[in-house]
Amino acid sequence: MGTLREILDPQFALRNSVYISLLVGLTCPLVGVYLILRRLIFMGVALPQISSAGIALAFALPAFGLLGHGHVAHFEGDERVVAFIGALSLTLGALLALALLEQHDRSRVEGRIGMAYALAGAASILFLVKNPAGERGMLDLLKGEIIAVPDVDLLLTLLVFGFVVVHLLAFQKEFLLVSFDRDMAVTLKKRVLFWDCFLFLLIGLTISVAVLSVGPLVAFGFLLLPALVAYHWAGTMRGLLILSSTVGVLAAFAGFVIAYRYDLPVGPTDVALLGAMLGVSSLVRLLTKPRG
Numbered sequence: 001m002g003t004l005r006e007i008l009d010p011q012f013a014l015r016n017s018v019y020i021s022l023l024v025g026l027t028c029p030l031v032g033v034y035l036i037l038r039r040l041i042f043m044g045v046a047l048p049q050i051s052s053a054g055i056a057l058a059f060a061l062p063a064f065g066l067l068g069h070g071h072v073a074h075f076e077g078d079e080r081v082v083a084f085i086g087a088l089s090l091t092l093g094a095l096l097a098l099a100l101l102e103q104h105d106r107s108r109v110e111g112r113i114g115m116a117y118a119l120a121g122a123a124s125i126l127f128l129v130k131n132p133a134g135e136r137g138m139l140d141l142l143k144g145e146i147i148a149v150p151d152v153d154l155l156l157t158l159l160v161f162g163f164v165v166v167h168l169l170a171f172q173k174e175f176l177l178v179s180f181d182r183d184m185a186v187t188l189k190k191r192v193l194f195w196d197c198f199l200f201l202l203i204g205l206t207i208s209v210a211v212l213s214v215g216p217l218v219a220f221g222f223l224l225l226p227a228l229v230a231y232h233w234a235g236t237m238r239g240l241l242i243l244s245s246t247v248g249v250l251a252a253f254a255g256f257v258i259a260y261r262y263d264l265p266v267g268p269t270d271v272a273l274l275g276a277m278l279g280v281s282s283l284v285r286l287l288t289k290p291r292g
Helices: 002-008 015-037 043-060 078-104 106-129 132-143 151-170 172-180 182-187 192-214 216-231 237-262 266-288
Strands: none
Touching: 002 237, 015 043, 015 151, 015 172, 015 192, 015 216, 015 237, 015 266, 043 078, 043 106, 043 192, 043 216, 078 106, 078 192, 151 172, 151 192, 172 182, 172 192, 172 237, 182 192, 192 216, 216 237, 216 266, 237 266
16 A cells, blocks of 8 residues: 555656556557457557667667767657657558558468568667667667656657547547448448548557657557457447556556566566456456357
8 A cells, every 4th residue: 555655646756657657558558449440450569669660760860960960878859759750650651551551462461560570670670780879778668668757758648649539539430430341431431541541640649659658568568458358348349449448547557556566667567467467358258158
């Protein structure tokens, strides 16, 4: 109880870390539901890695003489904007390319996504070779260290995630229709391409900011695991969205409490807790499933 009271104290030194964990836990599962609906689960693995490659590129820019001089290990000010632009550009580009290729040939989707994941990982390493000092910043991202979160990071995450959540809720019917039943959307003369692109933009924004703030491991975990837990129990699409975000928020807060209490890295603790929740949910669902 002492740990919980300390974390809930408004003067808690790591309060920004708590807030950003909760924002990720609330928003990423909403996006993950659409990845699952569109049968793009593997993209939930590849896209955070691609976003990381964009951030690694931003780390390498000083070495290319394109952003100031010297070597930087952590982004501040303009460098963080460049990192966000790099992450968003690569994420959106890959998302749109993979989605378009899927429309023409679904038989090779997994292969393309696996190739994109491998190439993004290789690109991240090659970019860091140009700026070894940036390796420390990337290592923190990969470890999911949600410790010292600057106010600017919290504000950026809040603004972007707020934009994403508002539009996901406002256009929920359109997004669900083009994701779940494209043929019906075409029959109803919906602007399928427009809604696809808009949804991809929201997905790209969410993943880019999540990776920049908490790293690819945590972003991947919150994109898919809460939605998979909720999928066992939700009876409607609205219920799936609400339950996914609820699971994400609860896991984010409980994971932070556990990590702070036992001096563990927050990100991996969150993901491990989500994995345990998915395992328990699957087991309970299996035991309670009616025998036919």
